[in-house]
Amino acid sequence: MPPGGYGSQSAPATDLPVCYRHPGREAHIRCNRCNRRICPECMVPASVGFQCPECVRGGNEQVRQARTPFGAVLRPRVVPVVTYSLIALNFVMFGLQHLAGTTLIVVPGGGAAEVQTLDWRLELIAKFWGNGESIGVANGEWYRLFTSMFLHASVVHIASNMISLFFIGPLLETLLGRLRFTLVYVIGGLAGAVTSYWFMTPLSPPSLGASGAISAVFGALVVIGLRRKILDPGMIMVVLIINIVIPLQNTSIDWRDHVGGAVAGAAIGAVYAFAPELIRALGRGTAPREQQTRLLNLLGFGTMALVLALSVAATAVHTASLNDPANRTRSLDGAAHTPTLTRVVTDTPESYPQASGTYPHWG
Structure with a gap:
């Protein structure tokens, strides 16, 4: 049982x-x-x-992400978020320029000038005495070097700049990555604004526009693209003529802003274009990829910091020159001071011999 x-x-x-x-x-x-x-x-x-x-999660964390030669992470579907955001920001600022209305300012010597309120507070002005106040970068308003990059004088002005950014921005953003691209745009734009400021006097018309920043993007892209053979030289020449040669022929365009931005962008781009080969030539090519990327970033960010430091130094030097009492006296002697900000509203236009046809410079 x-x-x-x-x-x-x-x-x-x-x-x-x-x-x-x-x-x-x-x-x-x-x-x-x-x-x-x-x-x-x-x-x-x-x-x-x-x-x-x-184990699947742990394995994914150990897999090295694919990167461009310049350290940017390669994504399956790259959306140029920074480029599109900058375009949107510029259009928002353009709308605010017109919604903010205008301000009537008193010009030394008699009469007045009508200006857009937002422009009056944010565009690049070296030194101006009006409404009983002194404004401009030389008066400590250094923020104008940055804010002027997001202002535009007309629909044609903003359209031409944003179309250029739309075509050249995504490629550089993909190559360098979002952070590096943003820094090239901002630091290059500041370098362009400082170059414009360096040549300004209290008689100079104000400057505004994103051309310095866009020229920096173009300058970096040209150097990297030619080195990596990813750009058509013919296309480069066309864009170069549009951004450099034509502005030199048009007195209403601030060509100094273009040139300053392009030079700064090209300098930064040269580091990313030539540094990888230099690192390998110095024997660092046998180091892990992560170390090579860190060294490349050190050189790239170091160059950006150098451009920024030179811009700060140039701004300080020219500010001291504009604030020299002798220069201020000369600028206000007789009819020397001209209301170049915008159209003049006055009963005695003969007091302003240079006012006719003088408008803000397009950057």
Whole structure:
């Protein structure tokens, strides 16, 4: 007689294998990396067998992300977020320029000038005495070097700049990555504004526009593109003529802003174009890729910091010159001071011999 008598049944087994993540589920498959048992829900197909979710996550973290030669992460579908954001920001600022209305300012010597309120507060002005106040970069308003990059004088002005940015921005953003691209745009734009400011006097018309920043993007892209053979030289010449040669022929365009931005962008671009080969030539090519990228970033960001430092120094030097009492006296002698900000509202236009046709410079 069997134990327990006739008709008795065997007790259910209690040692069935279970999933390490779901103890109540039966599991007969093991993860081929950690050898733990996994249920069907936890099985992730691998090249051989299955892996558990934790091993899959750990493996992904150890996989080195593909990068461009300049350190930017390669993404399956690259969306130029920074480029589109800059375009949107410029259009928003253009709308605010017109919504903010106008301000009537008193010009030394009599009469007044009507200016857009936002322009009066944010555009690049060297030194101006009006409404009983002194404004401009030389009066400590250094922020104008930055804010003037997001102002435009007309629909044609902003349209031409944003179309240029739309075509050249995405490629450089993909090559350098979002952070580096943003720094090229901002620091290059500041360098262009400082170059314009360096040549300004209290008689100079104000300057505004994104051309310095866009020229910096173009300058960096040209150097990198030619070095890597990813740009058509013919296309480069066309854009160069539009951004450099034509502005030199048009007195209403601030060509100094263009040139300053292009030179700064080209200098930064040269580091990223030639540094990888230089690193390998110096024997660093045998170092891990991460170390090479860090060294490249050190050189690139160092060059950006140098451009920024030179811009600050140039601004300080020219500010001191404009604030020299002798220069201030000469600028206000007789009819020397001219209301060049915008159209003049006055009953005695002969007091302003240079006012006719003088408008803000397009940058």
